[in-house]
Amino acid sequence: EVQECETCTLPCQVERPCKHACPKRCHPGQCDPCAQPVxxxxxxxxxxxxxxxxxxATIASGAPYEQKRRLSCGKVCHKQLPNCPHACARTCHAGVCPEEESCEELENVRCPCKRRKEKWACKQIQGALLARDGKRSYTAATILRLLECDTQCGKAASSSLKPSEQTAAAKNETADNAKVGETSAAEYTTLEDSTSRSKLSKADKQREREERRLARLAAQEEADAKKAMKARLQLAKKVLAVLLLIIGGLGCGLILFRVAAPGDL
Ligand SMILES: [Zn+2]
Ligand SMILES: [Zn+2]
Ligand SMILES: [Zn+2]
Ligand SMILES: [Zn+2]
Ligand SMILES: [Zn+2]
Ligand SMILES: [Zn+2]
Ligand SMILES: [Zn+2]
Structure with missing residues (x-):
């Protein structure tokens, strides 16, 4: 209870529960609820x-349900989940993000030779990794070889690859190996055509770089070949010129010989 006193013209001196001073001049009764924007x-x-x-202040001291509701921005949480490359998909929420085993994002999984491909939900991938390796966590750089190779795999690998496909396969392999080295992620491997954009761009950049490097090498080889061809052509020309010179010289010599000693022939 605030003690009643004579009203004066000074600003209200009553201490309030918050750090803000009462904006009124000296007044009888209780102060108004603090209206400072915070x-x-x-x-x-x-x-x-x-x-x-x-x-x-009312929200903070109120029911937990009310706190949860009033302090949510209503947008997607988007916090990076601890065990997968995805962000929390729930609406802004109190407390830690829901368990990562509930992540529904889709990722490509492959067999060791990469012929087979399936889309699995992240939670399913985490379950399979946990069962196989004892830990569920993986990153965007992890190649998810969680399918078994089947009989078709062996056939495809041994026979019918066209040369162009073989180079492409080799290129992909190089890119993958580079990625694995980079992250030292043991025996998992990355999907080169994952759905997530950031991952896609990373794998794509790697492949693009590799392709550019190969293109440069090819161009270099072509230039070298042209140079060698030119050199050979020039040499041939020189040899021809010398031959003509010799033939010409012999011809002249013969004529001179005939002119000098016609009787002998
Ligand atoms: Zn007063
Ligand atoms: Zn206040
Ligand atoms: Zn007051
Ligand atoms: Zn929020
Ligand atoms: Zn996930
Ligand atoms: Zn969250
Ligand atoms: Zn396979």
């Missing part, structure tokens, strides 16, 4: 929400 980060911390000071 900001508070939402659960996901990506948005600053606006409240009145007293409103925020």
């Amino acid at each position: 900001e508070s980060a939402c659960h996901c911390k990506r948005t600053q929400l606006n409240f009145l000071c007293s409103e925020l």
Whole structure:
């Protein structure tokens, strides 16, 4: 209870539960709820929400359900999940992100030779990794070879690859190996055509670089071949010129010989 006193013209001196002073001049009775605008980060911390000071105090001391609701920005949480390359897909929420085993994002999984390909939900991939390797976590650089090779795989590998396909396969292999070296992710491997854009661009860049390098090498080889051809042509010309010179010289000699000693022939 605030003690009643004579009203004066000074600003209200009553201390309030928050750090803001009462904006009124000396007044009888209790102060109004604090109307200072304040900001508070939402659960996901990506948005600053606006409240009145007293409103925020009420929320903070209120029911947990109300706190959860009022402090959500209403947008997608988007926090990086700890065990997979994906972001939390839930609406801005209180507490830690839901267990990663509930992640529904789709990823390509392949067999060791990469012929077979299937789309699995992330939670399924994590379950398979956990069963196989004892840990569920994987990154965008991990090649998910979780399918078994079948009989078709052996056939495809041994026979019918055209030379062009073989080079392409070799190229992919190089890119993959480079990636594995980079991340030192043991025996898993990356999908070169994953659905996620960031991963796709990483794999694509790697392949693009490799392709550019090969193109450069090819161009270099072609230039070298042209140079060698030119040199050979020039040599041939020189040899021809010398031959003509010799023939010409012999012819002249013969004529001179005949002119000098016609009787002898
Ligand atoms: Zn007063
Ligand atoms: Zn206040
Ligand atoms: Zn006051
Ligand atoms: Zn938020
Ligand atoms: Zn995931
Ligand atoms: Zn989340
Ligand atoms: Zn296979």
